[in-house]
Amino acid sequence: MTTRSRYFLLGAAILLLVGIGGGLIAYFGLPQVRGTSAGLPSELRYVPSDAALVAYADVHSVMNSDTRRELERMTMGRRRGQRAVHEFAGIDLEKDVDHIVVYLQPDERDDDKSGNNRPPHVVILAEGKFDQGKVEQFIKEHGGELEDYHGKHLLSRTMQGSRRNDAPAPVSPPNATPNATPNATPNATPNASPNTPRLREPEEMAVAFIQPTLVAMGPVNLVRAAIDNSTADSSVTSNAEVMKMIKEAGSADAWVVGRFDAVSRRMGLPPSMRAQVPPLRLVSAAAHINGGVKGVINAETADAAGADQLRDVIRGAVSLARLQSGIKPPLQDALKSLELGGTGNNVRLSFAVTNDTFHAMAPPEQQNNPDNK
Amino acid sequence: MTKPSFIGASLRIFDIAVSKILWSRRTAFMALAAGGPVVLAAVLRSLDLAGMSTLRVNGASVGGPVMFGGIMWLLYLKFVVPVLGAFYGTSLVSDEVEDKTITYLFTRPIPRGSIVIGKYLAYVVCTALVVLPTVLVSYLLLTPIGGGSIGANFPNLLLDLGILLLGLAVYGAAFACIGALVPRPLVAGLVIVFGWEQVALVVPGYLRKFTVAYYLQSLVPHAMPQDDTVSAIQSLFSQPPSAVSSVLWLLAILAVSLWLAARALETREFVLGQ
Numbered sequence: 001m002t003t004r005s006r007y008f009l010l011g012a013a014i015l016l017l018v019g020i021g022g023g024l025i026a027y028f029g030l031p032q033v034r035g036t037s038a039g040l041p042s043e044l045r046y047v048p049s050d051a052a053l054v055a056y057a058d059v060h061s062v063m064n065s066d067t068r069r070e071l072e073r074m075t076m077g078r079r080r081g082q083r084a085v086h087e088f089a090g091i092d093l094e095k096d097v098d099h100i101v102v103y104l105q106p107d108e109r110d111d112d113k114s115g116n117n118r119p120p121h122v123v124i125l126a127e128g129k130f131d132q133g134k135v136e137q138f139i140k141e142h143g144g145e146l147e148d149y150h151g152k153h154l155l156s157r158t159m160q161g162s163r164r165n166d167a168p169a170p171v172s173p174p175n176a177t178p179n180a181t182p183n184a185t186p187n188a189t190p191n192a193s194p195n196t197p198r199l200r201e202p203e204e205m206a207v208a209f210i211q212p213t214l215v216a217m218g219p220v221n222l223v224r225a226a227i228d229n230s231t232a233d234s235s236v237t238s239n240a241e242v243m244k245m246i247k248e249a250g251s252a253d254a255w256v257v258g259r260f261d262a263v264s265r266r267m268g269l270p271p272s273m274r275a276q277v278p279p280l281r282l283v284s285a286a287a288h289i290n291g292g293v294k295g296v297i298n299a300e301t302a303d304a305a306g307a308d309q310l311r312d313v314i315r316g317a318v319s320l321a322r323l324q325s326g327i328k329p330p331l332q333d334a335l336k337s338l339e340l341g342g343t344g345n346n347v348r349l350s351f352a353v354t355n356d357t358f359h360a361m362a363p364p365e366q367q368n369n370p371d372n373k
Numbered sequence: 374m375t376k377p378s379f380i381g382a383s384l385r386i387f388d389i390a391v392s393k394i395l396w397s398r399r400t401a402f403m404a405l406a407a408g409g410p411v412v413l414a415a416v417l418r419s420l421d422l423a424g425m426s427t428l429r430v431n432g433a434s435v436g437g438p439v440m441f442g443g444i445m446w447l448l449y450l451k452f453v454v455p456v457l458g459a460f461y462g463t464s465l466v467s468d469e470v471e472d473k474t475i476t477y478l479f480t481r482p483i484p485r486g487s488i489v490i491g492k493y494l495a496y497v498v499c500t501a502l503v504v505l506p507t508v509l510v511s512y513l514l515l516t517p518i519g520g521g522s523i524g525a526n527f528p529n530l531l532l533d534l535g536i537l538l539l540g541l542a543v544y545g546a547a548f549a550c551i552g553a554l555v556p557r558p559l560v561a562g563l564v565i566v567f568g569w570e571q572v573a574l575v576v577p578g579y580l581r582k583f584t585v586a587y588y589l590q591s592l593v594p595h596a597m598p599q600d601d602t603v604s605a606i607q608s609l610f611s612q613p614p615s616a617v618s619s620v621l622w623l624l625a626i627l628a629v630s631l632w633l634a635a636r637a638l639e640t641r642e643f644v645l646g647q
Contacts, residue, residue: 005392012502019509020531026524212438 053258386491437518458544486635
């Protein structure tokens with residue numbers, strides 16, 4: 001090898017190594033997602049540590065699954081959340097989004113003692129391929145305003161109150177009657193049960209482009225907080241208990257982890273029913289979806305005695321269900337698939353539900369519909 | 374004087390071949406092919422620094438990481454890597470035959486197969502050390518456009534570099550084999566790159582499994598740009614293999630090709646024209 005060749009190769013190798021070294025320094029210099037490991041969504045660093053519930057869904061896997069098609073046939077294409085996101089921000093969940101992380105944030109004004117439950121604040125973190133210009137244009141056309149928050153584009157607009165949650169409410173079509181608005185729903189009356197989540201007053205909702213491939217949607221103050229969380233050390237990744245359950249559920253196509261007290265209260269479970277359930281601290285559910293649903297539910301009780309009590313309750317309920325006559329074979333198969341386990345203060349219930357089971361669970365008119373075959 | 378081992382002979386040939394590959398007439402082509410993306414990246418970055426939004430799709434500006442993904446696909450994977458493989462791979466043996474210098478190598482007390490292996494190693498080292506730094510420079514120029522993070526996207530770059538290295542190695546081995554077996558191997562190589570591989574990838578069925586591009590492209594972390602009808606058809610029929618099976622197939626193609634090339638040199642009788 002000539003000296004000229006040797007110097008050329010040496011120079012090229014040094015350039016390559018310096019570049020790779022610099023890139024590695026830049027990579028490891030990034031704010032690391034504390035407590036997360038491979039396979040967990042990096043969006044967790046935007047979730048606050050006091051989130052009542054964190055959920056994840058691999059939208060591609062779920063949308064492309066046979067199960068989703070079966071469920072869609074059963075429900076005749078009812079996709080409220082998907083439509084709401086599209087009408088709020090012009091984002092097509094099915095086409096634009098790869099996966100989402102959703103979290104519920106407790107309302108600071110909630111009074112635990114009164115039993116009056118405000119609907120939860122929901123923030124959606126969607127990762128995918130977005131046409132930022134198109135989304136911004138869409139929201140501006142619908143009366144939204146653009147602001148710059150810590151270098152991120154944040155678009156906000158006031159939305160009508162939603163009874164069920166804070167997911168962006170659909171825009172009422174021009175010809176809609178006033179009764180069709182969420183405000184006019186019967187449950188919004190002052191006589192509504194104190195345990196039923198109340199209608200939230202109209203509030204400012206926002207979409208922020210945290211990264212070119214990541215948007216946050218939800219109440220404007222929480223979206224701002226999510227942006228702040230990315231640099232602060234107050235994200236859910238610093239919550240060891242929640243992260244332990246997320247890691248266990250992390251390989252699934254969809255999972256949800258939350259504090260049972262917060263979730264059950266916001267689900268509107270009556271206090272009498274809540275009193276029957278042994279004291280639970282954290283609950284998680286994870287599902288692998290395709291050709292049916294294979295899922296695992298984990299619950300952490302306050303102590304081992306509570307876990308034993310919960311296992312007894314579940315065992316009794318399952319036995320009772322199996323004794324019922326007239327259950328269709330697919331439902332019987334689903335019941336047979338139930339497996340109860342767990343040790344210490346952990347209770348674990350696994351199940352498998354096939355598409356036939358979903359079909360059997362559909363109302364008779366849906367099952368007889370020739371389109372469903 | 375003891376006969377050198379196969380590895381020792383290969384390294385000796387490698388030592389001689391490096392300079393021959395680096396300073397041949399083909400180097401001008403390699404510089405052009407590898408430098409083109411860098412020039413393009415520099416232009417795009419300059420326009421961005423000048424405040425001009427360079428690339429727009431449906432009215433929205435395209436970010437740097439997306440631009441880099443497009444360059445990886447359209448320039449490096451679909452053009453630079455297979456063409457460099459064809460130009461250099463086919464020449465490893467055929468140049469010696471055409472220049473009638475292969476006789477001098479055959480008179481040396483070394484295994485004939487080591488000639489192919491040594492020259493092939495020289496090809497891999499030279500092309501990798503020319504192409505990979507240009508990829509790195511393109512990445513550093515393009516990624517910051519539109520707020521892209523060099524650090525956050527860096528794992529993808531490492532994957533890209535690995536894929537390009539594997540691509541150069543496999544294409545080089547396949548074309549070295551063709552160079553050892555076929556007369557006028559460069560023509561055959563270009564027909565394979567611009568004919569067979571392009572057609573087989575868009576034809577429904579199993580034909581694509583007989584191309585290198587099928588396995589190589591399945592490893593790419595970037596979305597395939599829908600730049601033309603051919604890409605759209607390709608993505609329509611695309612059922613990419615898993616990453617593990619792609620790597621295994623590529624390594625198998627590399628090993629078999631090199632073995633065939635070495636065997637051809639061991640057994641074939643070269644008749645040199647006047």
